[in-house]
Amino acid sequence: MRNLLQTLQSRHISAPSVTESSYTRKHPILVLQDSCLQLLRALTISTGLTAHDMSPASVRTVAALLYSIVQAGTTQSEDRDHLLEEQHRSWCTLGLVRSISCSPLLCRNLATPAWVNLLLNLAQTFLGPFSLYRRILALRLLTSVLPHRIDDLEERQILLDRIFLLLGNTILTCANDPAISATSKKSHGTCVAVTSTHSSTVAEAVVSLVRTLHTLPVWNSVINDAIIERLGLVAQLLSDLSQFQFKVSTTLTFLDVF
Structure with missing residues (x-):
């Protein structure tokens, strides 16, 4: 999934302009990219709803993926992963993570020392009024x-x-x-x-x-x-x-x- 998103991002294909004909179809690469992002979003929400029926290893994997995306999207270092940073802006926001934190199993995986340290750093970091x-x-x-x-x-x-x-x-x-x-x-x-x-x-x-x-x-x-x-x-x-x-x-x- 990660390699596919990197390939899609490297193409730099833009969406059709609003001035083009409504009959103009979106490029297949863009359709595939949107489908991948929607799949990731659907898997994340499904994990929040049905984490109690999933294996602990699967829930741990989803929580680790969310951590990687949020950490890359909120870190100011130059060596951060720009692909993960884009995913944080597009779908994996703190609001989404909080909305799915309703299962005790998922919450335990979102309360690891790495997650807690990241959230406390975000809570005390001022980057402007916004x-x-x-x-x-x-x-x-x-x-x-x-x-x-x-x-x-x-x-x-x-x-x-x-x-x-x-x-x-x-x-x-x-x-x-x-x-x-x-x-x-x-x-x-x-x-x-x-x-x-x-x-x-x-x-x-x-x-x-x-x-x-x-x-x-x-x-x-x-x-x-x-x-x-x-x-x-x-x-x-x-x-x-x-x-x-x-x-x-x-x-x-x-x-x-x-």
């Missing part, structure tokens, strides 16, 4: 597949640390947020955002992910321990903040005297 849609889809796909992941306690703790790190960086830094960034205000003038900021939207998706995991028995104690550990740092942070404010007020008083 990347918000992809970041939210990545977090929603994680919400769908992570409850079916089977791993040990240490792996859950490491993964939870990454999720909390993403949440903290998003809320505290609001990095690259077009609605509140200094460059946006400088170029377009200060204005009130009509909708929620990108940072708050991503933070809400991360909180929804944590809440979904918190309802599961295997994740409940891990999340509780992580929250208690981080709450213990609040007193220290407030103490450091009060000392800093005291030093600032003392300095200002000293300057006023002189």
Whole structure:
């Protein structure tokens, strides 16, 4: 299938122009290319609907194919596979992968360390204002597949640390947020955002992910321990903040005297 798609792509045959006669038939190479893409799409959707009746090896193969396509389509490296990148744009989007993640067997294969690492990287990568849609889809796909992941306690703790790190960086830094960034205000003038900021939207998706995991028995104690550990740092942070404010007020008083 891959060799056939590469052959079709190398021909560079364009579709008939809209100004041509309606009786002009599409070139057989284009028909074959469309048929291959439709077959891949149909196989993917069928796997999502009937994964429980398929062998684990077959489901694993489909999940690996989807990973290769999504990874190639979302990677900015120069050595990425352009054929897979084109397939990601044409049919294998994050929205499609999330829509078929309804079978526990398929979800487990979509929650492998490679998939989770890819989705977390997409969730924290800013590539412009239009990347918000992809970041939210990545977090929603994680919400769908992570409850079916089977791993040990240490792996859950490491993964939870990454999720909390993403949440903290998003809320505290609001990095690259077009609605509140200094460059946006400088170029377009200060204005009130009509909708929620990108940072708050991503933070809400991360909180929804944590809440979904918190309802599961295997994740409940891990999340509780992580929250208690981080709450213990609040007193220290407030103490450091009060000392800093005291030093600032003392300095200002000293300057006023002189």
